[in-house]
Amino acid sequence: MxxxxxxxxxxxxxxxxxxxxxxxxxxxxxxxxxxxxxxxxxxxxxxxxxxxxxxxxxxxxxxxxxxxxxxxxxxxxxxxxxxxxxxxxxxxxxxxxxxxxxxxxxxxxxxxxxxxxxxxxxxxxxxxxxxxxxxKHADGRHESPGETRLAHSMRQLGFQFTPQASLPGGRGYRGDFLLDEVPVVVEFDGLGKYVLATATAASGTVAAARQNLAAEKRREEDVLRRSNHEFVRFTWHEVGNLALVRDRVGAAVARARLRRPA
Structure with missing residues (x-):
């Protein structure tokens, strides 16, 4: 039209x-x-x-x-x-x-x-x-609509974070959000950001997206073994649930603080 x-x-x-x-x-x-x-x-x-x-x-x-x-x-x-x-x-x-x-x-x-x-x-x-x-919060470091929505929810809840932060021991791996005060990484899980990245492919887009998502999870496991970071993941249908985001990120913050050396 x-x-x-x-x-x-x-x-x-x-x-x-x-x-x-x-x-x-x-x-x-x-x-x-x-x-x-x-x-x-x-x-x-x-x-x-x-x-x-x-x-x-x-x-x-x-x-x-x-x-x-x-x-x-x-x-x-x-x-x-x-x-x-x-x-x-x-x-x-x-x-x-x-x-x-x-x-x-x-x-x-x-x-x-x-x-x-x-x-x-x-x-x-x-x-x-x-x-x-x-x-005023527009930020080119957010790589998908899901990340934008999740960032908005965390701001509403008062969490301070850095988008696309490099993580130690991760061989170039970046977290979607790294909290500023404690070693907690918050990730958005969704095929959308991978589909956007592979949208020009003539075929196999969804399959490629699933492979990328699985590869990211394997990279996360490597990072977890090399660092003291806590990880939290949210899907598209969870990012707007403020109570869920507050509780899940809050629990990760509590775990990260317990793991800190005295």
Whole structure:
């Protein structure tokens, strides 16, 4: 639908919001993909159709995707996706802004300065405080949507950590999160980050993902034998359960403290 709109308007609109992010290959989570979003390039007229919304133009120049489709800048789309649309309860999918920002930063086609500028341009939007509060934590070291969500949960619980930290004795192995005060490594287990890494493969993607996951577990066992770190793992369906994250990470912290030499 988005591509059809771009072609039918012949340069008078560019893709925006989640539609722009999809065209750039950016992963999302809860954003509504049943509606295409575009912004006009000149006039301020808006239009709502059952499956498409045409928004006013943004102040920045459009950019092109790898396939040559014109979109608003990625920074604009990252902010837009968390602001619109809200569901029936008024809740906006703000976490998609953070998931998209982490991925775009990690891939190198979004800068912190561009993101801050896009936030300033939406200062008067009623949903901007929540999006701004999330995006101040945007971090290109998170390598999957699951890691982004898990990091958010741990921040809410007050845990301080370093993403993608190198571990001693692990032959180059990195932990998704290393707590700052105690030797506890928190990992996100999920096929998603491996599938993203192998998405260009014509076949065998899931099999390759499973092999990568098994290999990571074997590396973890080696690290455990060489260091005094405690490990905690969470799956996609667990990362948003604050009580579970608090209890499981808290138990690992307690074990790590008991293992410390007197």
């Amino acid at each position: 988005t591509v059809a709109l771009l072609k039918s308007f012949e340069g008078r609109v560019v893709a925006s919001h989640q539609s722009a992010l999809v065209l750039h290959g950016v992963p999302l989570w809860q954003a509504d993909l049943s509606t295409a979003h575009v912004c006009r390039t000149s006039t301020n007229h808006t239009r709502h159709r059952p499956s498409a919304v045409i928004h006013p133009p943004v102040p920045d120049q459009p950019v092109k995707t790898a396939e040559g489709f014109q979109t608003v800048p990625v920074a604009q789309a990252v902010v837009q996706v968390g602001l619109y649309p809200a569901d029936d309860s008024g809740r906006r999918p703000s976490m998609d802004s953070l998931i998209a920002a982490d991925f775009a930063l990690q891939q190198g086609f979004l800068s912190r300065d561009a993101l801050d500028n896009a936030l300033r341009q939406h200062t008067h939007h009623p949903g901007i405080p929540g999006v701004r509060a999330l995006l």
